[in-house]
Amino acid sequence: MASLVGSRVERKEDKRLLTGKGRYTADINIANQTYAAFVRSPHARAKIKKIDISKALKASGVVEILTGEEIAADKIGGLIAGWAIRSEDGSEMKVPANPPLAKDSANFVGEPIAVVFAESLDEAKAAVDLVKVDYKVLKGVINTAEAMKGETIHDGIDKNLCYDWLLGDRKAVEEAFAKADKIIKVDLINNRCVPNAMEPRACVVDYNTASEEITLYTTSQNPHLSRLIMSAFGGVAPENKLRVVAPDVGGGFGSKINVYNEEIVCSWASKKIERPIKWVAERTESFLTDTHGRDHVTHAELAVTNDGKFLAFKNETIANLGAYARVFGTVTPTYLFGPCATGVYTIPAAYTNVKAVYTNTAPVDAYRGAGRPEATYTIERLVEKAAMELGIDRTEIRMRNFPTEFPFKQTLVHTVDSGDYVASLEKAKQMSDYKGFEVRRKKSEANGKLRGIGVSSYFEACGIAPSAVVMSLGCGVGLWESSEVRFNPTGQVSVYTGAHSHGQGHDTTFAQIAADELGVGLDVVDVIHGDTDKGTFGMGTYGSRSLAVGGIAIVNACRKIVAKGKRVAAKMLEVSEDEINFKDGEFVVTKSNKKKTIGEIAFACYLPGSRDSEFKSPLPEGEEPGLIETSFFDPSNFSFPAGSHIAEVEINPETGEVKVEKYTAVDDFGRIVNPLVVEGQVHGGIAQGIGQALHENTEYDETGQLITASYMDYTMPRADNFPEFNLGFTCTHATSNPLGVKGCGEAGAIASPPTIMNAVIDALGGQEITMPATAEKVWKACKALKKPNSKAA
């Protein structure tokens, strides 16, 4: 039987998702449901003096209106930061309370203040307009770099500083800097991005007054984790009385990790009003209140020798958390950022210092790559600049500093188990015709255009898991993953996973893994996820962890099934276990070639009793009936995908337009389960990263209004912004899991922003420019060029 792992199997879920047969939260309706609409703060920062709901309560169709007073009285907990980060001086991070409905003060535009439940959505929205909130408007703190100088947003949090965190050794770095031939410096802004999942957030809550169970249908990347948080921290209901279902979810990119205000409020309120509740975000609400990504201001320096060896690295970053610290908000700019900031290089000394600040803007949390794109952008801009200033070829300087032996003890935290950074860069050079660039540059110049080339080599720590590690770094929970594999009596297999698919293709890839392990056809394997009532517990999907952690739990559960199957087969075939070989779904006695299929074994496990010997069970003594196994997998290490990307851009100096002419990505994801799905992930990641580099501009005005809160003003990248992506792969197996797999979901978004920006800056003759490199910025930079590349002026 040919292996399914490694095959380009078409996605099983596509029939459903591409023909409009998906079932999303907004598709769910429950008899007698009410509709929720939220009263939201129109101000970035204000004291709430009084809320008058009297007029709104009398409006047509209104069932109930609830405010922060009621939710506080019922002792419902607020939103939480999932990671506790300590400052360099040892002090604990400062985290403000984040009630589901703001009671005393509002701290960003869009923060929920009150909620209206009505018989129809129109009536709910009309009543929202009648709720009168008396605000005392205060001066907001908006700008990341200036946040520490602003008025104190949260009482008791001086300088709006959550923590002042250090990773690394300042002294060793300073000593190395003193010996350097040259210091390369960059000042960078990693621009804030709005995640823009295609499906806006939504929730439908059904409270059963008899069983007292709440069922919450919601747009979550991690339903089990959401239930845990809502129960343990929200106090909404005990876990056994709270079922969380995340059905088809249309994209997350990190923005659907958090349990949000609306889910807590509607779950709590459904019990209170004893009616089902439906809430679906409008696109404006998504822009204003989904957690945003990135938003760093960084000064970084690299100490180098004249022959291009890296000696030391320092990184001083201010990270904007927005108004509140959320689930991955505090770890994204620290442990997901700092350790990776030295990149794929051997750098003897390094430190990263991050000051995380509160501002009156939407909370910032994990966004595809979470910390690692910011880290990669920092080091790869520095390395490219070093190459330019030292006059060394940009690929050569990288090669000189790559580690060549694995495991590679990276400067700050990680021990990278496997990789071959030279191989991927060599392959990328060859695939992109790196040597031929100067000819293409001259050709562009002849047409009055400026052409640039950019390289980025990256690695990332993903498959966020090892519980012992993450808990030692401040994570509130262990990040293992689980699976239950059920063989049905008639031979089909149900695979339950705690991971969640919201675009990743788990229905297909996880089925490939299980089908291979069990030796059955893909058509008899179903993958089930997204429901806390189905299968075991799970931590969900983010940080490119589903396959490297959740996928392995499936492998291990399947292997337990095979082990039991072997015991049963041995009994049935009247041989000892070691005489049996399991291959391609058959338990075969090596000597006699007698065999039982795994389907026959499953049947026997459920229906003990045999026609051959009437009252004799086929199960060995003491063996339980049934064929169901569960496995929890907690890996020994993160997984470390890596690679090199090379891009070429062409700039029209008269219009400032940047055209991505060529894009080559060579990635090492270890063993690849499904190349089709992986290529799709890489395409999406690159597109998202190019979006950040060239298009996506999240702009708050000085009063804290988000002025890019619609698709009329916020530029999403589109298909016609891209060339055909040229993808290649190298392969070194991960040693931390039995499949040898690494994560692939975030790599594109990690590597592409520096690749593109390095190319743009190369085209501009080294002139620095901030992301997004929009037409006007580029046009201005072109004007500043004295005689750009001779003829192009």
Place this chain on the structure above:
Amino acid sequence: MKTFNYHTPKDIKEASKLASTSSAFLAGGMTSIPSMKLGLATYKDIIDIKHIKKLSGIKVSGKTVTIGATTKHAEVANSKDVKKAIPSLAKLAGGIGDAQVRNRGTVGGSIANNDPSACYPSACMALNAIIHTNNRKIEAAKFFKGMFETALKKGEIIEAVVFNIPDKSNYQKHPNPASRYAIVGVYLAKYKKEVNVAITGAKPVVYVDKDLSKALSNSFSVSAIDGIKLDSSEMNSDIHASGDFRASLVVTYAKKAVEAC
């Protein structure tokens, strides 16, 4: 969206009669529906004129191209007759918004709305269009009054737009990367005795740039306008483009338009 009365009049007369101070005519609805959904506009009565057959269609005579008010952008973009008579007009229509917008949005809706960054008004100005309404005929130059403001009176319905076929013409657009409206759109039309360079997106309302038109009327060449620097003080300035950038883009795209003719 607030509730409203929806009317589907059979003819222009009935449609006009239904109009009041709290009504709106609906053609493609590509602007009015989103505005209503966002609560930026509310109407008591929506008068849907899409079903009035007389308002739709394309006619090309020797000297003119007549496009019915409710003719969709996609129809104009794909019309063999328009492509032959005024190819730049077909190109303009084919570059509006996206496929969904082009299959719903109409020429009448576009010019009645008179968005400062809409494409069609520039074609009307450059091609000396006459806007035919149920009451009168209005020259384009007198039709576009100000930002979102036209010469149309209450109850007045655009029936068709008549474009004069030029000797040569071209439309160049620097699209807003998000909305794909024009940051700057330059419509250049060359007739025997004159050249019109109409600009959209750059100022609060579409206009014919006198300097560019005059220079090109004298000498129809890129070099004739190469050195021209436009005053940016009256240009729109927003998060997408400053007045300076727009002023520069107008000349850049005017040159491109000349080259493309």
